Amino acid sequence: MATEILVPTLGESVSSATVARWLKKAGEAVKADEPLVELETDKVTVEVNAPSAGVLEGIAVQEGAEVEPGAVLGHIAAGAGAAAAQAAASSPAPAAPAPGPAPIVAAPAPGNAAVPSPGNTTVPSPGNAAAKAPGTGGGSQADSTHAPLPAAAKLMAEANVTAAQVGPGSAKDGRIAKGDVLDFLSRPAAAPAAAATPKAARGLEAGEERVKMTRLRVTIARRLKEAQNTAAMLTTFNEVDMGAVMGLRAEYKDHFEKKHGVKLGFMSFFVKACVAALQEFPAVNAEIEGDELIYKQFVHMGIAVGGPNGLVVPVLKNAQELGFAEIEKRIADFGKRVRDGQLKLEEMAGGSFTITNGGIYGSLMSTPILNPPQSGILGMHKIQDRPMVVAGKVEVRPMMYLALSYDHRIVDGKEAVSFLVRVKEAIEDPRRLLLAV
Template identity: 50%
Template sequence: MATEVTVPVLGESITEATLGEWLKQPGDAVAVDEPIASLETDKVSVEVPSPVAGVMGQHAVQVGDTVLVGAMIATIDAGDGAPAAAAAPQPAVLQSPAAEAQASPAATAGQQAPASDPRDTPAALSPSVRRAVLEHGVDPATVKGTGKDGRLTKDDVAAAAASTPAPAPAPAAAPPVSASVAASTGRKEERVRMTRLRQTIAKRLKEAQNTAALLTTFNDVDMTAVIEARAKYKDLFEKKHGVRLGFMGFFVKAACLALKDIPSVNASIEGDEIVYHDYADISVAVSSPGGLVVPVVRDADQMSVAQVEKTIGDFGKRAKDGTLKMDEMKGGTFTISNGGVFGSLMSTPIINPPQAAVLGLHRIEDRAVVVNGQIVIRPMMYLALSYDHRLIDGREAVTFLVALKNAIEDPTRILIDL
């Protein structure tokens, strides 16, 4: 008897998702609660667990399809995953979607290599890895995956292509349109459907520009004191707390102090009302394979620097693994985005609605500055505060940045709440 696998509840107000990847193929043995598929929502990727143990049955939807909450996406059959129970063997070579649809079951079974790993079949590959395989002409069955559960990554494919001569791609492997363009002009184009996360990012950022009266004010900060404190205590800090001492802990705590002094920067607009928050839930922008995500450090004003660093470090690791939870992305009263880790000198960040402000951090570089009438070299960083001018006046924005600057240049202020 087959058991249906349905799309689970994804979170408040989220009714649909996109099937990003099949983690199990027809005929694979499946354990209870073992992930069989990955769904892309507006914020994070969500794995769909198997409700029972058995054998993976037929896929009801394809990668890239939009599915509703509660919809059936696959079936789980009773059994132990023996090869004879495989319902739909996968071809060992890549084919175009049209060729896959026309291939007969007997021919497909004849082409399949007995020792191939189901995780490396075309349907199991993510769209980006599948494109890399097509570009480099690499047989995925011959490449050892280093990704999650042994699945292939783009780096695995690139390394395999660099170590062995790339075979000439079969005519069916290249899209006909691209082939004709390449043959006539030597120029190629690639069209890739936007992920649901990227669509949501685009929609929210444009909504912020259309709704808020955005303005950005700048300042710079001397990082000497923080750099010296970090160099002096980083070893002891890591030994005691099990996490590296970075700069974000200082900036989060300094921002919390400044938010207390200027509460409008920590507020939001709802209708014709201003909502002031007596807590600081700091959204921290981190990179993930699918785009920028913004998990929330809740009650950051009540945390120590060590607790902030641990929380942000955990967010960063799980963002790369795609295991952030939906609840961890909700809320937030103020955002900090650190473009300096990528080398950014200056930017004008866009607020994350319904928040009223976002702080942009940038790279640290030695610059000549005047201190007590003397020209000296100091490690300087530009700070950018973008804010909703409907709620925050220029005086308040500048005052906030000055308070933040003072706390970073004299970290003792963070300790004594000054």
Template identity: 55%
Template sequence: MSTEVRVPTLGESVTEATVATWFKKPGDAVQADEMLCELETDKVTVEVPAPAAGTLGDIVANEGDTVGVDALLATIEEGEGAKPAKSEKKDAPKDEPKSEAPASGGGDSVDIMVPALGESVSEATVSTWFKKVGDTVAADEMLCELETDKVSVEVPAPSAGTITEILADEGETVAAGAKLGVISASGDAPAPAPKSEAPKGDEAKSSSGKDVEDAPSAKKMMAEAGLKSDDVKGTGRDGRVMKEDVQAAISASKSAASSPAPASAPRAPVSADDEAREERVKMTRLRQTIARRLKEAQNTAAMLTTYNEVDMTEVMALRNEYKDLFFKKHGIKLGFMSFFVKACAHALKEVPEVNAEIDGTDVIYKNYVHMGVAVGTPTGLVVPVVRDADQMSFHGIEAKINELGKRARDGKLSMAEMQGGSFTISNGGVYGSLMSSPILNPPQSGILGMHKIQDRPMVVNGEIKIRPMMYLALSYDHRIVDGKGAVTFLVRVKEALEDPRRLLMDL
């Protein structure tokens, strides 16, 4: 009997690694938990321990090979004197399929599993399947996309072959480590999978008249409630009825029964002609979370906003003077955000309550600055965190912001990269905003809103000058930050930006 050595979880959004070093060779005796090999990802080095004692058998992935999560690395044979698996000809037919099919569900089948979703994230929603039953796929080809309340997670094919089963339809909620489908590694597709055996009659038709299969959870709930598919307006793809649609239909039915003539409807009435031209799209989990957290911030914090304006002349002149040298030395462009991060970190030291948070009846003062930088993505606003920003150089801040921004737009941010912020900066100016009141990012007590730089006439030393001006807005939690502290913070940011030399002199 042999024990499989597989690639462990590599971290959020990390789907593959390179085999760096094997510490053992076939035939070597190993102890349980003894280090067998070392894997390298683009972020960390991962050691792979022996899952059991015995003799190292066949090494499937050699040094330099790229392997996916849960891929087979090697086998361990029982007993200290066991020979390597390669030399046991009688076991070859048994072992060969395993070496081709990590996470096998039996025979030459490979299970498609939900990857690690991040710390404290236990479930996700199947957003989109890029493949269907019967499709041939290559190893590491994207099969589907999952959505959590923070990030999108792509699921690659663990092996080349043919998709034979899809067990979790679009719109279904799946747990971390759950089975999404099955790939036949031999490439032989069986008869159409169960999901292609579509329900007949009313169950297979959406409100749009298309033949689609409703979500299994929705069908079960409709059966329990005595509803048919035609009684429920589906919001899934091609009109598919989802679990939430059935819940909405049941709630609407109960409301109608208890109050036939409600005083107000969830939305304004529209004509049949207008409704036919509307499109109803279910909010993504990310958008639902954004909506919930923003509303919680308004309901929980005593939020106020104070405003000021900053003359960007000196920052722009300094940037223009050194941007070419900066890029030549550091290989990255010098932007405005690093100046604002530096200015805010400087001001937070003088007004620490803006960098604090309330925990019950306690106030937690942060002796560090983990700066959240709001980034717009196609799916919504996310706030990756630049940790210990007060200790970083200008080029270190610019490099980290660029890296996090790209990962955010690609949907590759991990949960850890968006947690633990102590203060946030939001730049609405990139979209042309001249003035706004940013909403707090709980449990933080302050957020700075940047805006568009606009040339305006200003009085300078008794003369009217055209100056590049920007409005600044600080929203703060008045439960912990007094008006004096908020105004002082914003004035210190203004002073540092209008005379950047103050940052060098710590003034």
């Protein structure tokens, strides 16, 4: 009996994925839990492992197709079925017909996401929806280059827009995905823009190379631009003397690592300082939904981490309950699993505030962009010795610039400046964190 290979749950804010790459071919033997196929979501690449040992009997969904959780990707044959599949794979195969739109086997999508990501939901469409989409011109070769995926074709038909209006898509070979259609429909004055003819790609010069953006990079670009277009974003700056924290860390780092099995870094101090400041100024930890404000009694702290495919933001849930050692352990674990591509999708959802550290790359000052729907993000920067006046004398001190970007629709300037001052005070006198003052 064949075992189905199913698309796993993709996380609370992700409802679809693209089949990026099959790691096995039909007819190949597989082991239980062996990686079979890679799925690319808006956030990370997910490996789907073999549910049992046997032979990959067939592939139901080709690379580039969009799938939902629960969709059948293929089948694994066991016993006699496996032997038959192996024999079939080794015999000459008839010439394959010309490729058409990749089939999609869809299952019901999960419930409402806590942090919606526009353009991720796949709606199954019966038949060859892509060939029936408006503006495809009856399936000519030129039009098939950007032929919509079935879910996109259905939405385009409902919205009465054409493939030419939406333009080249983000799916494989430039095919239009549902997210591309939703992104097009969400643009201001979409109707006038729809009449314009998409600009043709320019020819490349010697030494240039055109590379398709990954789905993660497309989503990062869209969400950052969305934050700029939606929020009344403003940034306030301050500087902090890192001498006290550096001295405390130097004094106790060996004891800390020996007892807790993890190195003592600066990030745990900033997490604790931000938690204290957010509890004093809850608007910086809140979000806007329609004409209402949502205040939170917890702090889900996002920590921006650079990965091989772009920036991701894993979340320290209930950071207000964590001590220094637990914060350092979780951040170290996040960093390792981001580099290995093992971070779980649910670990990147639900953040209420974010800290990003451009200083590890040498940044002296920057203005971080909000991570919607959050209302605040703290930017840390490079520690650099600078002459400072201390008690009437000039001293060389290890200084760091801090930047707080915030949504001025919900956070007033006084609150933002006061928040940043509280963070500065806690870092310059870490005893305040221990005494909660």
